[in-house]
Amino acid sequence: xxxxxxxxxxxxxxxxxxxxxxxxxxxxxxxxxxxxxxxxxxxxxxxxxxxxxxxxxxxxxxxxxxxxxxxxxxxxxxxxxxxxxxxxxxxxxxxxxxxxxxxxxxxxxxxxxxxxxxxxxxxxxxxxxxxxxxxxxxxxxxxxxxxxxxxxxxxxxxxxxxxxxxxxxxxxxxxxxxxxxxxxxxxxxxxxxxxxxxxxxxxxxxxxxxxxxxxxxxxxxxxxxxxxxxxxxxxxxxxxxxxxxxxxxxxxxxxxxxxxxxxxxxxxxxxxxxxxxxxxxxxxxxxxxxxxxxxxxxxxxxxxxxxxxxxxxxxxxxxxxxxxxxxxxxxxxxxxxxxxxxxxxxxxxxxxxxxxxxxx
Numbered sequence: 001x002x003x004x005x006x007x008x009x010x011x012x013x014x015x016x017x018x019x020x021x022x023x024x025x026x027x028x029x030x031x032x033x034x035x036x037x038x039x040x041x042x043x044x045x046x047x048x049x050x051x052x053x054x055x056x057x058x059x060x061x062x063x064x065x066x067x068x069x070x071x072x073x074x075x076x077x078x079x080x081x082x083x084x085x086x087x088x089x090x091x092x093x094x095x096x097x098x099x100x101x102x103x104x105x106x107x108x109x110x111x112x113x114x115x116x117x118x119x120x121x122x123x124x125x126x127x128x129x130x131x132x133x134x135x136x137x138x139x140x141x142x143x144x145x146x147x148x149x150x151x152x153x154x155x156x157x158x159x160x161x162x163x164x165x166x167x168x169x170x171x172x173x174x175x176x177x178x179x180x181x182x183x184x185x186x187x188x189x190x191x192x193x194x195x196x197x198x199x200x201x202x203x204x205x206x207x208x209x210x211x212x213x214x215x216x217x218x219x220x221x222x223x224x225x226x227x228x229x230x231x232x233x234x235x236x237x238x239x240x241x242x243x244x245x246x247x248x249x250x251x252x253x254x255x256x257x258x259x260x261x262x263x264x265x266x267x268x269x270x271x272x273x274x275x276x277x278x279x280x281x282x283x284x285x286x287x288x289x290x291x292x293x294x295x296x297x298x299x300x301x302x303x304x305x306x307x308x309x310x311x312x313x314x315x316x317x318x319x320x321x322x323x324x325x326x327x328x329x330x331x332x333x334x335x336x337x338x339x340x341x342x343x344x345x346x347x348x349x350x351x352x353x354x355x356x357x358x359x360x
Contacts, residue, residue, distance in 0.1 A: 066232035068241075071249040071256060073349060075112035083262035084124075084253040088222040088275060091131045091210055099130060102143045103150045107234050108202070111249055111256040111351060115234050118202035119146060119190070125254035126224045126279060127188070127205030134209055136180050143173040149192050152176060155323065156186035156207050167192045183211035184301045185277050185325025196281055200229055200242040202254075204279040206325065211298065217329060218270035223252045223287070225320075225342065225352060226279040245282040249351040250342065256351025259340070263355035268332045274340075280322030286343035287318040289356065292330040294318065299326035317343050332358045 101121045108118045108125050121127030132138065142152050149167040157164070157178035164176045189195065190203035206224050228249040229241035241247060249256040266272055273296075278285040293314035297305040305315045318328045332338060335358050342352035 066235065068238055068248075069114045069116070069230045069233045069235075071111050071114060071228070071230065071350065073257065073351065077109075077112045077258075077261055081109075081261065083258045084255065086221045086223060086253060086259070086264055088129065088131070088208070088220045090220075091133055091136075091208075095133075095135065096137045096139070097130070097132055098139045098141075099128075100141045100143065101127065101152065103146045103203075105146050108254070110228055110230075110251060110254065114228075114230065114249075114256075116201075116228070116231060117234055117236055119150065119198060119236075120202050121152075121205060125202045126226065127203070129205065129222055129224075130188075130207040132180055132207075132209055134180060134183050134212055136209070138178055138180065138207075140176045141173060142168065142176060144168045144170050146170055150190050150198065150203065151192045152188060153191040154178060154186065154188045154207060156180050156182070156184070156188075156209055161191070165191050180207075180209045182301060183209045185275050185327065187277055187279055187323045187325065189279070194239070196242050197237065197239045199279065199281040200227070200239070201237040204281075206275070206277040206279075208275055208325075217273040219266050220273045220275075221264060222275040222277075223340075223354075224254070224277045224279050225285045225287070226251050226254070227281065227283050228256060228351075242281065247283070247350075250283065250347040251351055252340075252354055257353055259354025263337070263357040264340075266332055266356050266358045268335050268358050268360050271329060271331055273327050273329045275325065275327040276318055276320060277325035278320040278322050282322055283347060284322065284344065285318075285320045285347075285352070287320065287328070288316060288341055288343040289328075289330065290339040290341070291336070292332065292338065294328040294330050296329035297326065298328075300324050332356070334358075335360045 104120055104123050106118055106120055106123050107115050109115050118125050144150050147170060149169050151165050151167045153165045159178055168174050186207045188205050188207055190198035192198055227247035228251055229238045230248045231238040252259060276287045295307050295314055297315045297318060305313055318326055338356040338358060340354045340356060341348040
C-alpha cells in the first residue's frame, strides 16, 4: 500500500514540518511522503512532535503537560460507581437500522480514581454496541461535535474508504450506509490520522452481525477489550506510550477491572454466550473463563469448535489479535464465582479481569 493511501486511511504518522509543528494540508502526506514515528531516547520524557495528514496538529492534543495518571490495581471505585451493562440484547427487529453517532469529548473514569478526557461516540467508552443480521442495512449519521477532525470506519462494511470514512471537521456530519454481508464481531473506530491516537483515546466500538441460524442461548454478554495509555488526570491518552505499546492498564468495556467490583450475573446449567472484541489498539487477547470449557467458538467469521464435532474437543481461550472478534459458548457447571481474564497474564494484572457470580 502506498504511503499516500496509508496516510489517507489514518495510518500515517506525519513528522512536524517547520517551527509550527503543522503537517501538510488535508488529504495530503508530509513533505517526503514517507514519515514514520520517531521517539526520543529518553522515552516518555519527550513526546514526538507530531502533525498529521488530516491537517490537524495532534501535538497540541498530546496531553503531555503534567504527570501521567497512575493505575493502581489494588484500588477500588468510589461512591456512585456503576459498571457498564455487559448484557447483550438480541438483534433488533427489521432489516434496516438507522443510527446516529455523535462525537463528543468527555472526562470519563477509566479505572478507580483515574479520569481521562476521551473522544467518544455518543459519550460512552467504548461506543454503543450495534447489532444486526447478515443482509441488514445500516444507515449511520456521524455528527462531529468535537474540537478536531474525526471519522468512522466500520469493519463490517465494504465501501470506498476515501468517501465514507473521510475525516469531517467540527460541526460537520456525514451519512455512512452499508449492507452487512458477512457475519462476525466487527470493530468500528475513528480512522483519522493518527488512528492510533483516536482509538487509544476512546473512539472505538463493536458491531455484531449474527451468523445465520445462530442458536438461542439463555444468557448473552459482550466484552470489548482495550488498552489505556494514561495521560495526565483529566487529560488525553499519551500518544508516545501508544506508539511503543507501553500501556498502563487493560480494560473490559472501557474500565480496568470493573467487573471485579460489579460481577456479571449468570445461572448455573444455562447456556451462556459471550462475545469478545479486541479493540486494541495493539495488544492481543486470550479470553478465558476460569472453571469452564468452551464447547462452541466462533472466531473472525467462522466456527472453530462446535458441539458434536468428531474430535469432541473444547477450547480454553478465545484468542484474538487486535480488531478481531468472536464468541464462545459454555455452561457454568455449578454455582460460585468464576473469574474471566485475558490469559496474557501481564494484561490480567493490569485490569483485564472480571467475575461472574453464578447462582442456581
